[in-house]
Amino acid sequence: MKKSNAVKNETSGLHIVPSYPTKAPRVRKVVEPIDPSTLTVIESAKLAFSHKHRRAAMIGSVLGAWVPLSAFVVSHTEVDYTQPLYAQIAVWVVVACLGFSMPKVYQWGKNAFHSALAGMCFALLTETLMVVSHNIYLSVAGLIILVGINAVSAAVNLSLQQRKPSYL
Numbered sequence: 001m002k003k004s005n006a007v008k009n010e011t012s013g014l015h016i017v018p019s020y021p022t023k024a025p026r027v028r029k030v031v032e033p034i035d036p037s038t039l040t041v042i043e044s045a046k047l048a049f050s051h052k053h054r055r056a057a058m059i060g061s062v063l064g065a066w067v068p069l070s071a072f073v074v075s076h077t078e079v080d081y082t083q084p085l086y087a088q089i090a091v092w093v094v095v096a097c098l099g100f101s102m103p104k105v106y107q108w109g110k111n112a113f114h115s116a117l118a119g120m121c122f123a124l125l126t127e128t129l130m131v132v133s134h135n136i137y138l139s140v141a142g143l144i145i146l147v148g149i150n151a152v153s154a155a156v157n158l159s160l161q162q163r164k165p166s167y168l
Contacts, residue, residue: 036156041112048155060155068130068146071097072139075131098127101146104153 039047049057071094078090085091102123110119130142 034160036153036160037107039111039156041108044108044152044156047159048152050159053155053159056158057155060153060158061151064150064152064154065147067097067100068143068150071101072130072143076139094131098131101150102127105146105149108149108153 036044047053048060074090074097075094079085079088079094080090105123105126106119108119109122110116113119113122126142126145129138130146131139133139133142
C-alpha cells in the first residue's frame with residue numbers, strides 16, 4: 001500500500017505536503033540594450049573580441065575592413081587627377097566610402113580624446129591622409145587605423161545584435 005503524503009492539520013483539516021522540493025521561481029534579469037556610442041574605446045574592443053562574440057568579431061572585421069580598403073585602392077589606382085574630379089565615378093565611390101566610415105571614426109576620436117573637436121579633426125585627418133597623401137607610409141598608416149576602427153565598430157554592432165536562435 002502506498003504511503004499518503006497527507007498530514008492532519010489541527011485547524012483546517014487535511015493539508016497536502018508535496019513529495020518534491022519546491023524551488024523559487026526563476027527570475028529573468030532585464031538587460032537594458034547597450035548603445036554602442038556610449039562605450040569607451042577599450043570597452044568596445046573587449047566586447048567585440050570577447051570569446052563569446054568571436055563569430056561577430058570575424059564577420060565584423062571583414063565587413064569593417066572592406067570599406068576603408070576599397071577607398072584606399074580606388075583613390076590610389078583609379079582616380080585620374082588630370083580629369084575633373086566631379087565627372088569620375090571612382091571619386092564618388094571614394095566619397096561614399098568616406099561618408100560611411102566618417103561617423104564611426106569621429107565617435108571613436110571623440111571617445112578617445114574626450115573632445116568633439118578633437119574627434120572631428122582626427123576623423124578628417126585620418127580619412128583624408130588615407131586617400132590623398134602621396135606618402136605611402138601616411139596612407140598605409142591611415143588605412144590600418146581605419147580598418148581597425150571600422151572592424152571593431154562593426155564587430156560591436158554585430159555582437160550587440162547577436163541572439164541565440166532556438167535551433168542552436
